[in-house]
Ligand SMILES: *[C@@H]1O[C@H](CO)[C@@H](O)[C@H](O)[C@H]1NC(C)=O
Ligand SMILES: *[C@@H]1O[C@H](CO)[C@@H](O)[C@H](O)[C@H]1NC(C)=O
């Protein structure tokens with residue numbers, strides 16, 4: 001277990017979902033497994049970008065962004081001056097924002113995640129953190145937010161280090177939310193990249209040593225920010241259009257299996273439009289009870305994520321990607337995909353890999369919904385999913 005934890009100093013990322021994009025030609029359908037044929041990407045984040053029908057994969061090896069064409073398999077490497085090839089950084093979450101038709105990218109400090117000098121993730125919370133707002137449509141960085149001054153002010157006030165910018169999610173008004181996994185503080189960035197504190201736990205609940213918020217999404221249905229919390233094993237939900245947008249409500253999913261110690265330790269959390277935003281996927285790279293290379297935990301909610309239940313797991317044992325973990329999931333045109341990443345958990349160093357598989361797990365999710373229905377617990381007609389998009 002110790003070695004495993006040592007390796008665990010690595011992961012985390014995420015992605016959001018797809019929406020029909022305005023004013024752009026519809027994308028041809030996508031289904032089945034896809035392969036990004038570039039060496040040693042080690043991705044933590046990925047998303048589909050409907051305006052140009054491309055998939056964007058983050059490389060934590062080089063801190064570059066890979067543009068991947070799912071129809072031709074052509075790739076292009078996008079560099080960020082000062083961040084790419086700089087080992088202080090680790091590119092994690094990649095997120096499509098429908099409101100702005102842009103991508104948000106978390107280029108955060110490497111030390112919290114991967115620190116060969118330590119055997120615990122989160123042990124060294126130092127290093128630079130940037131959030132990049134990128135436009136694939138005109139291939140330009142719109143801004144790069146330096147959140148370190150705000151982080152440092154907060155650290156001085158708390159008398160403790162905080163860190164771990166895993167992911168980013170955007171609301172319908174073009175604001176972005178970046179949670180800090182060690183502290184559960186959430187920063188908000190406005191459309192110009194100005195950062196402010198959005199949420200901070202009460203002092204009694206402040207825990208800067210435990211992995212907390214790991215994945216999050218904003219539902220398009222009701223503009224709610226939903227986060228997975230590894231500290232309390234609950235979801236936090238912020239009603240961004242409500243009277244108290246920064247006041248969360250908390251709920252523990254029903255039906256977690258007995259002994260599931262890593263429940264809601266998500267490397268990414270994604271809600272699926274193809275499943276009516278009733279299904280969310282937590283990439284749990286930490287689980288070793290259900291499968292040795294972790295699982296994608298599947299959650300279900302009928303009330304906009306005010307309450308939820310665990311409906312099962314997609315184990316990461318894909319023959320397409322031996323030795324890989326799934327660090328994130330994403331959705332493309334109603335199909336759900338697991339991003340496969342070769343991580344240093346077994347070797348203590350990154351294995352050499354020729355490609356990155358994107359594994360279509362849509363049918364396994366449909367199957368879990370059907371099993372739930374056959375247990376007679378729900379009213380949802382599983383057969384209507386996934387929706388055609
Ligand atoms: C990473 O950098 C190496 C060395 O410059 C290069 O050969 C490789 O293609 C890059 N890969 C990615 C995914 O950026
Ligand atoms: C923590 O990480 C920083 C890089 O941000 C590194 O310079 C420093 O040596 C690390 N600290 C320890 C004690 O390993």
Ligand SMILES: *[C@@H]1O[C@H](CO)[C@@H](O)[C@H](O)[C@H]1NC(C)=O
Nearest residue numbers: 100101102135137138140142
């Ligand atoms: C690039 O596109 C974004 C929207 O995607 C727009 O806000 C920005 O002004 C564009 N920049 C340039 C230089 O065209």
